[in-house]
Amino acid sequence: MTSKVTTEVLEKGTRQTKTILEIPQKHKSKINYNRKAESEFFVDNSALAGFTGERILYMSVRELIENSLDSCEINHILPVIHLSLKPLDPLNDLWTISCKDNGIGIPSEKVPVAVCSFLTSGKYVEKQQRGLFGVGLKMIAAFSTKDTDHPLKVWSKSEEESEFYFDLRTDIGTNKPITLFKKNVKNNESQIEGNSGFKVQAILRAKLSPVTKNKIYDYISQTSIVNPYAIIVFETDEGKVTFKRRTDTMPYPSLEVLPHPSDMDLKTLKKAILNFMNQKTTLQGILSNSFQKMSNDKAKDIVNRAGLAAKPADQYDEHELIKVVNICKHTKFQSPNTDHLSPIGEKILTVGMTSEYSIIQNKVTTNSGSQTQLTAKILKPALTAYSSRICVVNNRPTIVECGIAYGGDIPSFKLYRFANKIPLLYDEGSDVAREVISEVGINKMGISKKEVKEQFSNVETRSDRTVEYLPIHIFFHICSTKIPYKTAGKESIASEGDLKKYMKSCLSDLYRKVSAQIRRELKTKEDENKLRLYKHYIPFIVSAISESIKIDTKKLSNAFQIMAEKYVSGELSNITKQILPNSDQKKRIEPVNKKINLSNSNGNGIKLSKFDTRSNVSKQSNKTNSPKINISRKNTKK
Amino acid sequence: MTLKDKRHQEITNKIRNIMKDVGNDILVKGIMPSLEIPKVGYDNTVWSDEKRMLTIGEKTVQIGPNSSKKIPTFAQYLVMANAIRKLLDEEMESTIRGMYYATLSTVGDEKNQQKFWSGQDDSDDAIKAIELLTNVPREEFAVTSKPKGMISGPITLSVGGDLIDCNLGSKATSQLIPTNIRDLEIVKVKADFVMVVEKDTVLNNIRKSGFIQKYNAILLTGSGEPDRATRMMVKMLNEKWKKPVVIFADADPWGLGIALRYKIGSESLSYDSDRLVTPNAMVLGMMFSDIYEYNIPKVARLAATPEDMNRANDMKKKPWLQDKRWKKELDLFLGRKEKCELDAFFKYGFKYLADTYLPNKLREAGVI
Incomplete structure (x- = not known):
């Protein structure tokens, strides 16, 4: 209506000035001041919430799992989460994603707003939390509305109520929910088994590249490391993986806190x-x-x-x-409280580290061609250690937690980063944790670079950082009411305030803690290495000897093997030392018996008193070291 | 038993004795066996005033199967020693590459499989170690390398009884210096002196000019870094046949290095200097000062590379290169940062090198 009026006025104006100025009408414009609904703003700027082309499904998985975990932890419920991601219509890139939890649910009259209206959240308090504060689930709803004609299906059961079912879509222009259908679910149709819970199922249009797929797997695996008290069932068209509950201990939930x-x-x-x-x-x-x-x-x-x-x-x-x-x-105030934060804690992180799940994609060949199948593998390290620091970074109380898992099933180096219990998977290179690892020397473990490189010479790493040769997983968890993220993408942490200092002292602490154990591990590995080398090389040595001289091959081989084992176990060390003095000592010990064997210029006049191979070194009388070379030149002969 | 067979026996006995010692250590004494081998390299190279050449010092290294690194090395040395013994027993001959192939195999099980040698360098090192252990040069093991040295002039060689006259009338080609020196004998030398040049291209030019006939000289080249047979040939001609030896190499640090290889020896072969080095050889050119004395045109001079500079600085530090004359030459090079090849004289005409420069230098030195 307004715009029509404006046009009429404009037309009148131009008609009057046309003859003088000759400005074409379409070049004239007027700025209209409109209010944009939150939903429209976020859909237009979806990158703000991380929902960009490739990452739509990854972000959806993240948001749904984080909401579910928050919803359980708020009431100290041991989480059971079912996540499913399956292709619905591959031709049109349509996917069905669904997530079910046993959290506190949402009261039925709040469900449509909580699911569809942006910036509506129970999380607007000063508190350590996961999630993007009232954007995540709404983003899924809005994308589903924008790209498909399917409704968002929601089941919710809060403690006071029975289960409700909704068909919802978002009115993107007004940020208001559209409830297409709502009903009280009868017992036989119930989707939620427990006292409370929440389930959402959405159809999304998205592409899924192998890289992003792996990121989703990593995300779920790493989430299970820091939430070993949760059961996570992950189902795709390629199979079903269950991350079992490995402890009943849950961290204390974080509390709301007054601002500093x-x-x-x-x-x-x-x-x-x-x-x-x-x-x-x-x-x-x-x-x-x-x-x-x-x-x-x-x-x-x-x-x-x-x-x-x-x-x-x-x-x-x-x-x-x-x-x-x-x-x-x-004004100077006391440092802020930290007791309201919810760290993972030594017990829970250790459980996570000692039973580290990862998703493996197996290629299976069946009658109908080759197919990928998902299975879960548990890595058991040989040792773990934990350390933490409570500190204040930019006036925000912050807890730094660090863990190390070493050896055992762990094949190679890997860094795990978590912020408020959320795994960070992108931008590792620019994360403060990377700097910390570079700057803390492994000599704190009591081992040298040389040792490590010798023991793990077969490790392929692009890095020259020695720690990356070790079969070690390093975990960093930062929790705070405000994480100093580097970018809006919230995938890496900046080195702000004293954060780096505390992280370094945490890691140094751990290196020292595991030093004795790692040294022992390295020694064991070295011994194994040596024994293997003996096993492989003794036959060569024995056959070289037995082909040259008459000797009992079997006896020689056995004696050598036994000696090698004794040597590795340390029983033989003193004897070897005796026969292996450095040359200076040797000179002092036996100054006699030095036969001078000089070969003459024809090269065949070597005379040896006896065939003692050890003293056959040709030695010259080098009394003077004074350098002088006589070179014939013009003045020598003229 | 001929002299050669006796020598054969002597060498294989040495190898058998190494094996015996190792076997004894394990079976009788119950100790880790160990081979004591003279250390090779700069820090065990000593200048001998008496001999006027580089010799090996007294430092040794112990190679025994007592560390992860040395277990393979120890096995490699014994395997190579056994292969050399076999070669001698079978009265065969092999190149160093042949020895590499003869001992090639894989080590370990399926999970940890490795090559016995990571490359020919490894097997070359093992051959060197056996030379040091037995104090027998590898030519006497019948292990040789591909010939690359060349000789031309009034000299007759006998290779396994076949006579080779190197005084080829056509001036068109030279003779390769055989590397199987056990079979090599010098039968007749009619020349007045021996001239060694760095490169075969320069040798060809000089030969073609009729230099050999004009000055009654033997021309010889190692085609760059000289092999042992070439060095030994030079030494024999100088010491056994009493012929003066003069050396010409390019005026750059590498050329100077090669010239000195003949005259004082090298760090990597310091243990074998007695057979290889000709202390009486005269290094006559091409001096850095010649660039300016003969006024080599600017276009024919080359700019020194950083490696050249490093090498020259290294040479200056060597205790055996403290002679005033070398210091002066190296300082001149380091100052002007220019080098020059012998070929640069071609700028003055194709015959200038052989007709003017070389005779000048030889006259200055009193050789002609």
């Missing part, structure tokens, strides 16, 4: 005042009740220093309040 006064700004302060509206609380009282580490005395001192008159808190204007904010920025 160093982070105060006008917005947080006004919001705090608003919370105490009509309660006749003084500004001083609001400060001490709304921020941590703010005692009543400290709050009083701050209000005094701001020079504010005593009046009801909601009567202060912004010019007055900004003074409070400024003073807080310049």
Whole structure:
């Protein structure tokens, strides 16, 4: 309607000026100020939430699993998650993705909004959490609406209610849910077995490359490492993999926390005042009740220093309040609390590390051609270790956790990065953890670069960092109410504040912890190596000898083998030392018996007193080292 | 038993004794066997004033099957020693490459399979080790390399009884210097002196000019880095046949290095200097100073590469190259950063080298 009016006015205007200016009408324009719905904004800028072409299915898997885990942990429920990803219509790139959990569910009247309306979330509090704060599931709903004519199917059962079923789509233009169908599910049609839970099934249009597919597998495997208390069933058209529950211990859930006064700004302060509206609380009282580490005395001192008159808190204007904010920025407060964070913890991470699942794709040849089949493999390391640091990074309490798993089934080096229990799979090269690993020397493990390179000379690594030769998995977990991500993609962590320092001290700590064990492991490996070499080379040595001289081959071979074993076990070390002095010592010990064997210029005059091969070294009298070469030149003969 | 057969016996006995010692250590003494081998390289190379050549020092290395690295090496040495014994017993002859093939095999089981030799360099090293262990040069093992040295002039060789006259009238070709020196004998030498040049191309030019006939000389080249047979031939002509030896190489650090190989020996073969080095040889050219004395045109000079500079600096540091004259020449090179090949004289005409430069230098040295 508005636009039509504008055009008429314009037309009138141009008609008047046409003869003078001759400007074609279409070059004239006017900016229209429209409000865009959140849903439209996020669909148009899907990269903000990580939903870009290739990664749509990967991000969907991530969002669904993270929502499910959060929904279980909030009430300390041991999670059971079923995730399924199957092609529906390969010609049109259509996929069915579904995820079911035993979390707290969503009350039925909130379901449509919680699933479809962007920026609606129960997570808008200062708290360590997974997820993208009310965007993830909505993104799936919006993409499904945008690209297909299928509704989003949702089953939800919260504790107070029976199970409900919904067919939903998103009105992208208005950010409002469209409920096509809603019903109370009867027992025989129930999808949710337990007391509560949530299931969503969506049809998405997306391409899935082998690389992204592997990322999805990695994501699920790594999630199971830090959530060993969860059962995750993952099903695709290629098979079904079950990640078993390996412990019943769950980490304490993270708690909501008051903001730290160093982070105060006008917005947080006004919001705090608003919370105490009509309660006749003084500004001083609001400060001490709304921020941590703010005692009543400290709050009083701050209000005094701001020079504010005593009046009801909601009567202060912004010019007055900004003074409070400024003073807080310049005041020293105690470090923020850390007890509200939820680290993985030594027990749980160790369980995860000692039973590390990975998804294996097997090629199976059947009558109908070759097919890939998924199976899960569990890696058992020879040893693990754990270390953690509690620290403050940019005024945010942060916990750094680090774990090491070494040897056993672990074939080679790998770095695992987690932020608030979410695996980070992309941009490893720019992550602070990479720098940390480069900068902490493996000599802290009590082993040298040379040793490692000798023992693992067959390892193919593009890196020259010695640690990458070792069969070692290094895990880093950072948890904080605000992770210092490097980019909007949230795939790598920046080296901010003292974070790197704490990570380094954590890793050094671990290196020292495992030092004795790794040295033992290396020694065992070296011994195995040696024994194998003896086994392989003794036949060569024995046959070279027995072909040249008369000797009991069997006896020689056996004696050599036994001696080799003794030598490796250390029983023979002193004897070998005796016969292997360095040449200087030898000179001192036996200065006699040095036969000078000089061959003459014809090359066949070598005289040997006896055929002792050990002393057959030709030795000359080199009394003088003074260098001089006589070179004939013009002045020698003239 | 002929002299040769006796020598054969002597060498195979040496190898058998090595085997006996190793067997004894294992079976009787119950200790890890070990081979003591003289160390080869710069840090065990010593200048001998008396002999005027590089000789090997007293440092040794122990090779025994006592570390992961040395187990294969020890086995390789014994396998090679046995192969050499076989070669001698069968009265056959082989090149170093032939020895590599003769001992080729794989080690280990299916899971950890490796090659016995990672390349011919490994087997060459093993041959060298047996030379050092037995103090017998490898030619006496009947192990040789492909001939590359060339000789031309009034000299008659006998190779296994076949006479070879190297004084070929046509001036068109030279004779390869045989590497099976056990079968080689010098029968007759009619020349007045021996001239060694670095490269075969230069030798060809000089030969073609009629230099041999004009000056009654033997021309000889190692075609670059000289093999042992070439070095031994030079030594024999100088010491047994009393012929003066002069050497001409390119005016660059590599050329100088090659010239000195004949005269003082090398670090890698310092254990064999007694057979290979000709201390009386005279290195006459091409000096760096010749570039300027003969005013070689700028276009015919080459700029020194960084490797040249490094090598020259290395040479300057060697204790046996502290002679004032070499220092002066190397300093001149390091200062001007220019090098020059003997071929550069062709700029003055194809016959200039043989007709002017070489006679000049020889006259200065009093050889002609």
